[in-house]
Amino acid sequence: MSNPDFDLYRVSEDHDALREAVRNVAEARIAPYAAEVDDQARYPQEAHDALVETDFFAPHVAEEYDGVGADALATCIVIEEVARVCASSSLIPAVNKLGSMPLILGGDEDLKKRYLTPLAQGHSGFSYGLSERDAGSDTASMKTRAKADGDTWVINGQKSWITNAGVSDFYTVLAVTDPDGPRGRNVSAFILEKSDAGFTFGEKERKLGIKGSPTRELLFDNVRIPGDRMIGEPGSGLQLALRTLDHTRVTIGAQAVGIAQGALDFALGYVKERKQFGKRIADFQALQFMLADMAMKVETARQMVYVAAAKSERNDADLSFYGAAAKCYASDVAMEVTTDAVQLLGGYGYTQDFPVERMMRDAKITQIYEGTNQIQRLVMARQLLAG
Template sequence: MSELFTITDEHESLREAVRDVADDKIAPHAAEVDEKAAFPQAAYDALRASDFHSPHIGEEYEGVGADALATSIVIEEVARACASSSLIPAVNKLGTMPLILGASEEVKQVYLPPVARGDAMFSYGLSEREAGSDTASMRTAAKADGDDWIINGQKSWITNAGVSDFYTVMAVTDPDGKRGGNVTAFVLHADDAGFTLGEPERKLGIKGSPTRELFFDGVRIPDSRRVGALGEGLKIALRTLDHTRVTIGAQAVGIAQGALDHALAYVKERSQFGKHIAEFQGIQFMLADMGMKLEAARQMVYVAAAKSERGDADLSYFGAAAKCYASDAAMEITTDAVQLLGGAGYVKDFPLERMMRDAKITQIYEGTNQIQRLVMARHLLK
């Protein structure tokens, strides 16, 4: 039986390297990125300079070829400093994973190297206004026209829309076909004629990562931009999420770790009734629970990452479980961290209120935690 996961010396060295970059180049800008709802350009530049912007892409496509566990560590450590910035490597993986799983070698050679080099970013278009969790009911359509496809429709909640150069988009190619088996994946370019963006969403958290709608009005693209076979798009999309839910779990772990770090520093300095509040048993019990939940979440994410790397048959279950547990834990830990700081936790002078707001989205995107529980239950009931 293969080991669940192994943390190597290389993984630990990677963690130290990413943490150094995050502490030095990313954390100092996190509050401003949140306040101005500005894309974290300084973080992107720092991540590109250190090859942490898309570590998952293989060496054959000019990438560094980090395994799934190493990629999770990168995202975790960046999220510890700034959740918005962690969506740079996370969404580059989300956008390119359909290509890695299902595209022809020709398509991979066109699109993966520029992302690996840091010349382009990649987003993922699956959700629609009326087709959120019910992905098979999407209405975006691609109609064949000779050797081209004409795409019409829209996509909602697209992370890093407007800064990404490429978008993996799912569209119905056979309106009379079997539900779920009539969807095909395509790559769209930001400058394609007829491809426009909605206004940036005004969000609770992850404000530095732009979220916008995509609109397609007669967008003509060649068949050479098709990802996988006709009708395989939704299958590829769901397989993608099996892998990338692990990275959302890693993001949640990173946010929670950052919150715990700040809370620990505060309670060891803050004095009340003649002693540091860290000496009170009630505070210690809260910290113990936070640390316990965090480590359990980290272990689940690392197990799921190892399964993602191996392509284990039960990845769907473990990816859902890791994302669900870690995001719930992050919401609880950041909430408790705000509580430990009292009034100081509720104001922007400290990063805890930002971390609490950022944590919430991890329970929602890439499938709400209610959907994750459905995925797990169906696996258990097989």
């Protein structure tokens, strides 16, 4: 008999149906463009349009804002299945959640209705501005400033490594509002719009992977915004940012699982067709052991991500540990499994004629963004030591 105290998560029939639906969309309308998107380093507009049409663009947005209200596990399944064929495209729903999560956690109802509704309807994407050139892991040392001027705020500074910058219409931006205040409690969160005067973008970064997802700087030159665009209370921004990452690191774990699963699936098909020494290379025990280890790690990572997603949905007290663990383990697995997939294809795996080399390049970023895996281990260790 099931004990609810031990039901960390349950994949329902609805989740299974969702996976099938997303996979069908991904294979029919996203996978055919994945190699071209990577080769041309262009935004995956085909994926964008398909995700909007099928309500997978920002599935996490609640029904009261015209969203579909997908739970955290369902959102992870969407991201995982898209990442299985194209990591760049999976960043569309993932970053829409990242950018809007501070608003969901700390915004008032008027602000939520104003910005979550067009996001849910697919009219506007949502990006997240936290990191700076000299404030990456050390977010509290950010230099971007927001100064009160009557009923408005004037923002100056820059943000680095912003995913889908220039494509998204809305941006959650963290800025210091009290330069003399206590470190970490002097930062506030704001919503900026792409059309705000003085808000511009740097050149697109030239990256190893996820080339279809534009990464650019946000540049603020006396950007004046209404006072009601602050999320939550003054000084609460960094706490909101860290709470956001507890939830969204789980989605990066899902992305990593998807990339790893895509590489494993392709490698399995290849080794069953490729012949050497008169038989399929799948019949060699050394390769079977590699495949078994790859599958074991992918499934372990998936289970960690799904447990963390359930904790995210319930907002459990130990989410910080589980979110960090899921992201860290799944991204390490993605790097390992994609590297092994390249090895299984031999020389062919090293060429752009096959997708595993792209998957290997795409996997690397999952160990870096939303907190490097070294930072994840610090988060976990602090949680452990705090009891």
